[in-house]
Amino acid sequence: MLEKNYTPKDFEEKIYADWETSGDFKPDMRSNKDAFAIVIPPPNVTGILHMGHALDNTLQDILIRYNRMLGKKVLWQPGTDHAGIATQMVVERNLAKEGKTKHDLGREKFIETVWKWKEHSGGTITKQLRRLGASCDWSRERFTMDEGLSRAVRKIFVSLYKDGLIFKAKKLVNWDPKLGTAVSDLEVVQKDTLGKMYYYRYPIEGSDSEYITIATTRPETMFGDTAVAISKDNEKLKHLIGKNCIIPIINKVIPIIADEHADPEKGTGAVKITPAHDFNDFEVGKRHNLPLVNILNPDATLNENTPYEGMTTQEARAKTIEELTKLGLMDKIEDHPMVIPYGDRSGVVIEPLMTDQWFVDAPTLAKEAMRVVENGEMEFVPKSYEKTYFEWMRNIQPWCISRQLWWGHQMPIWYGPDDTIFCEENEEEALAAAEKHYGKKVELRRETDVLDTWFSSGLWAFSTLGWPDKTEYLDTFYPTSVLVTGFDIIFFWVARMMMMSMYKMKQVPFKKCYIHGLVRDEKGQKMSKSKGNTVDPMATIEKYGADALRFFMAAMETQGRDINLSEARIAGYRNFATKLWNAARFGEMNECRLDASYNPKNAKLAVNKWIIAKAQEASKEVTENLNSFRFSDAANAVYQFVWGSFCDWYIEMIKPILYGENEADKAETRATFAWVLDRILIILHPFMPFITTELWNNTSERSVKLIHAAWPENEQIDEQAMKEIDWAIDLISEIRSLRSEMNIPASAKLTVYLKGAEEKSKQHLSQLDKIICTLARLESIGAYEGEITPDMVQGVFKESTLLLPLKGVVDFKAEKERLKKELDNLNKYLEGYERKLSNPSFVERAPAAVVEEERRRQSEAKENKAKVEAALERIANF
RNA sequence: GGGUGUGUAGCUCAGGUGGUUAGAGCGCUACGUUGACAUCGUAGAGGUCACAAGUUCGAGUCUUGUCACUCCCA
Numbered sequence: 001m002l003e004k005n006y007t008p009k010d011f012e013e014k015i016y017a018d019w020e021t022s023g024d025f026k027p028d029m030r031s032n033k034d035a036f037a038i039v040i041p042p043p044n045v046t047g048i049l050h051m052g053h054a055l056d057n058t059l060q061d062i063l064i065r066y067n068r069m070l071g072k073k074v075l076w077q078p079g080t081d082h083a084g085i086a087t088q089m090v091v092e093r094n095l096a097k098e099g100k101t102k103h104d105l106g107r108e109k110f111i112e113t114v115w116k117w118k119e120h121s122g123g124t125i126t127k128q129l130r131r132l133g134a135s136c137d138w139s140r141e142r143f144t145m146d147e148g149l150s151r152a153v154r155k156i157f158v159s160l161y162k163d164g165l166i167f168k169a170k171k172l173v174n175w176d177p178k179l180g181t182a183v184s185d186l187e188v189v190q191k192d193t194l195g196k197m198y199y200y201r202y203p204i205e206g207s208d209s210e211y212i213t214i215a216t217t218r219p220e221t222m223f224g225d226t227a228v229a230i231s232k233d234n235e236k237l238k239h240l241i242g243k244n245c246i247i248p249i250i251n252k253v254i255p256i257i258a259d260e261h262a263d264p265e266k267g268t269g270a271v272k273i274t275p276a277h278d279f280n281d282f283e284v285g286k287r288h289n290l291p292l293v294n295i296l297n298p299d300a301t302l303n304e305n306t307p308y309e310g311m312t313t314q315e316a317r318a319k320t321i322e323e324l325t326k327l328g329l330m331d332k333i334e335d336h337p338m339v340i341p342y343g344d345r346s347g348v349v350i351e352p353l354m355t356d357q358w359f360v361d362a363p364t365l366a367k368e369a370m371r372v373v374e375n376g377e378m379e380f381v382p383k384s385y386e387k388t389y390f391e392w393m394r395n396i397q398p399w400c401i402s403r404q405l406w407w408g409h410q411m412p413i414w415y416g417p418d419d420t421i422f423c424e425e426n427e428e429e430a431l432a433a434a435e436k437h438y439g440k441k442v443e444l445r446r447e448t449d450v451l452d453t454w455f456s457s458g459l460w461a462f463s464t465l466g467w468p469d470k471t472e473y474l475d476t477f478y479p480t481s482v483l484v485t486g487f488d489i490i491f492f493w494v495a496r497m498m499m500m501s502m503y504k505m506k507q508v509p510f511k512k513c514y515i516h517g518l519v520r521d522e523k524g525q526k527m528s529k530s531k532g533n534t535v536d537p538m539a540t541i542e543k544y545g546a547d548a549l550r551f552f553m554a555a556m557e558t559q560g561r562d563i564n565l566s567e568a569r570i571a572g573y574r575n576f577a578t579k580l581w582n583a584a585r586f587g588e589m590n591e592c593r594l595d596a597s598y599n600p601k602n603a604k605l606a607v608n609k610w611i612i613a614k615a616q617e618a619s620k621e622v623t624e625n626l627n628s629f630r631f632s633d634a635a636n637a638v639y640q641f642v643w644g645s646f647c648d649w650y651i652e653m654i655k656p657i658l659y660g661e662n663e664a665d666k667a668e669t670r671a672t673f674a675w676v677l678d679r680i681l682i683i684l685h686p687f688m689p690f691i692t693t694e695l696w697n698n699t700s701e702r703s704v705k706l707i708h709a710a711w712p713e714n715e716q717i718d719e720q721a722m723k724e725i726d727w728a729i730d731l732i733s734e735i736r737s738l739r740s741e742m743n744i745p746a747s748a749k750l751t752v753y754l755k756g757a758e759e760k761s762k763q764h765l766s767q768l769d770k771i772i773c774t775l776a777r778l779e780s781i782g783a784y785e786g787e788i789t790p791d792m793v794q795g796v797f798k799e800s801t802l803l804l805p806l807k808g809v810v811d812f813k814a815e816k817e818r819l820k821k822e823l824d825n826l827n828k829y830l831e832g833y834e835r836k837l838s839n840p841s842f843v844e845r846a847p848a849a850v851v852e853e854e855r856r857r858q859s860e861a862k863e864n865k866a867k868v869e870a871a872l873e874r875i876a877n878f
Numbered sequence: 879g880g881g882u883g884u885g886u887a888g889c890u891c892a893g894g895u896g897g898u899u900a901g902a903g904c905g906c907u908a909c910g911u912u913g914a915c916a917u918c919g920u921a922g923a924g925g926u927c928a929c930a931a932g933u934u935c936g937a938g939u940c941u942u943g944u945c946a947c948u949c950c951c952a
Contacts, residue, residue, distance in 0.1 A: 006917080190952080339952085384882080388950075391881070395951085487950085522890085524948085555903090558892070560883075562948085566890055568904050575917045586914035632892070636902075651914075733921095740921040746911045777911075829899065842935040850897055850936090857898065 008545025078136035175353035177300030197336035215267030408450030458496035461509030517562035610725035753784030
């Protein structure tokens with residue numbers, strides 16, 4: 001027996017545990033159908049589930065469950081990312097609580113500590129994914145630092161290095177002074193800030209009175225200046241080009257050069273050039289062969305090349321201004337809107353810094369990655385994201401992959417005594433290579449840098465399937481079917497996976513890439529911890545059930561749009577689950593059990609034929625929409641069918657049968673009900689896996705689990721079977737509407753006549769009069785050919801006229817108002833039809849069918865108008 | 879500055895290739911009958927589809943422009 005109330009908490013976790021322990025998430029490798037695979041975007045091992053994950057993983061689970069029910073070999077490959085910076089920060093923070101730093105432990109011990117942390121606290125998010133219902137094959141869970149995946153990383157690295165696609169270079173990179181590491185362009189966020197523009201003068205060499213005034217936002221970097229630039233088109237200043245000027249305080253002589261970087265319209269037209277601390281200046285320096293002077297330590301304090309060694313940039317800035325003022329060289333300070341780079345993890349100001357770093361030749365790898373999108377081997381859904389992808393790929397820069405961290409994949413690079421580089425997959429091979437190179441055994445020193453986390457996630461699509469080994473899973477599931485992720489991750493991850501996969505596998509990592517939007521708060525604001533507007537999916541699941549949250553995500557997911565979280569709506573989908581629950585209880589109470597001998601094709605009763613056809617129609621819609629990633633349309637198709645067709649109409653219509661005496665009709669109806677409920681559970685299962693399973697397990701005897709039940713395919717829908725009941729529904733709605741408008745009490749049982757009904761309508765009427773009477777609360781309904789009398793309220797129903805004899809209780813005032821309103825409406829439509837049909841070019845040029853339809857409507861409206869006018873006429877004197 | 883979206887009912891949003899009277903959920907109004915469900919039912923109100931011009935027999939849908947906002951990249 002089903003409980004009276006729907007309480008998801010009672011069964012969700014129990015059902016999940018059964019799936020997992022029974023191995024229901026493992027692919028059926030014996031299936032002779034296609035393979036379908038998704039690799040999960042690996043959440044950070046430090047992560048906790050947020051609404052974005054809930055959306056992303058709900059969509060993936062829907063696709064996975066749908067394809068599993070289609071009988072394919074289905075793999076959802078799960079795992080987590082070691083998340084270099086994020087994880088290291090978490091562990092360092094814990095150490096700080098004990099008053100320790102990572103240096104107190106040393107590298108080896110620290111890494112050990114991180115692993116321990118991972119074992120104890122790293123599984124939070126995967127537990128939460130289970131709560132959401134994600135049907136990942138957890139027996140295959142991977143971690144980017146697993147031995148297998150690490151081997152893949154080393155292998156790819158060595159391969160790229162030997163192909164000349166990884167190189168070491170001293171370059172200006174984004175340096176995070178807090179973390180003490182280089183970061184990639186993508187890990188830097190540019191923030192608009194109101195800063196200051198400082199105007200001050202550099203004396204011209206060999207002149208007592210001449211100066212050049214420069215404008216800068218960072219005066220403290222002047223000790224690293226190696227030139228001042230002026231545009232050669234700058235009429236006012238170009239006479240200074242070729243002369244030298246003197247950096248005050250340190251009295252260093254630097255040249256004044258001509259370069260287009262100096263915009264005559266901006267500032268003073270003269271720009272100080274600091275090639276070691278500014279990306280633009282670096283380019284200028286390259287053009288003019290300027291020396292590079294580094295003025296910063298790795299922690300962003302000033303170094304020995306400045307007079308302010310040890311000061312922070314802020315302190316040095318104040319000091320510099322003070323000194324310049326004393327020297328009488330400061331002109332003015334203005335407010336100046338500017339953009340300042342911050343580290344997205346550390347939150348501190350990023351400094352461009354000259355350091356030795358390792359780079360991947362991304363521009364070369366991007367070529368293949370672009371080609372396969374151009375020729376459609378990999379398709380973005382929605383397609384418009386192609387543009388974003390191409391735009392980024394076309395302008396891609398070498399990718400800085402080295403990080404000065406401890407937690408991560410240490411680069412497989414060894415240095416010989418003379419710094420010769422040996423890049424091999426392990427130390428033995430490196431030693432062997434060195435011995436060959438030097439002609440003797442030598443000691444090697446390993447590169448201490450680790451790799452950018454995205455390097456290993458770039459291999460995710462094939463490393464998780466077993467590469468570099470040749471495995472059955474790699475054979476079966478690569479390339480994977482679809483990747484589901486947010487647009488914010490296209491550059492970080494999608495692009496890198498495309499590059500790495502094309503480089504090594506020569507095949508796309510996934511055939512399609514479905515991109516969804518962001519989950520925002522109720523007001524459309526981005527959710528963030530700092531704003532305090534985050535909503536915890538676990539709390540939502542606790543309150544409304546995982547199914548309600550999942551259905552919300554699916555129903556709100558329309559291509560190319562963000563989702564605003566709405567608790568009212570989630571509650572609405574919980575109500576939907578309740579509705580289904582109660583419908584199943586209704587079936588249970590009326591002994592609607594699945595009947596093995598039942599075939600829906602043999603149903604005889606109109607209501608049953610109708611609901612079967614509707615169910616098949618809904619199945620088809622869900623299927624088509626899921627095939628084209630139209631999640632909201634798919635979800636709404638089930639919703640409308642369950643609530644609108646099944647609960648609102650079908651259940652109401654079969655009550656007289658189930659409560660009646662005709663045993664044959666009863667039996668057919670019970671079996672049909674059970675069949676339809678079954679169908680609902682099947683097509684709803686991908687969206688609401690828990691409630692559907694709970695009902696599946698508790699309504700009838702089953703030979704197969706719902707998670708493996710067969711999805712309906714290629715059904716013949718009996719369109720004809722829908723017409724009769726649709727006709728009755730229209731009629732009932734019309735009668736209800738009339739009753740309501742005429743303020744007829746719900747309890748009053750009426751008699752209704754149809755005048756002027758065609759033969760077909762009369763047939764419907766006699767077959768369905770019981771249903772119509774029950775649902776419209778009538779005493780009786782029948783055809784009528786007598787005169788219409790003034791005490792009959794009159795409605796228009798298709799070709800016929802609907803008559804409600806009210807025997808002296810007609811509210812004539814209400815009736816007149818109603819009829820007048822009706823008349824106004826008809827006149828409005830008639831005007832529209834008239835306008836169209838009197839336009840000769842419409843009649844000539846529009847397709848015949850459209851014109852014909854318009855004529856039909858016009859004549860129908862004319863007939864209705866005549867009826868309404870007659871009715872008004874009849875009661876004019878009352 | 880470059881690029882990309884978005885603007886439809888009080889609110890949150892649907893409306894693949896142009897063709898009935900533009901839909902849903904929530905909210906609102908009125909009513910509510912014994913039995914699946916008040917986490918419900920029935921009926922109803924509410925929209926000049928941001929604005930302007932254009933293409934077309936016909937535009938929420940296509941084109942251009944304007945305004946407002948979002949996001950991405952500089």
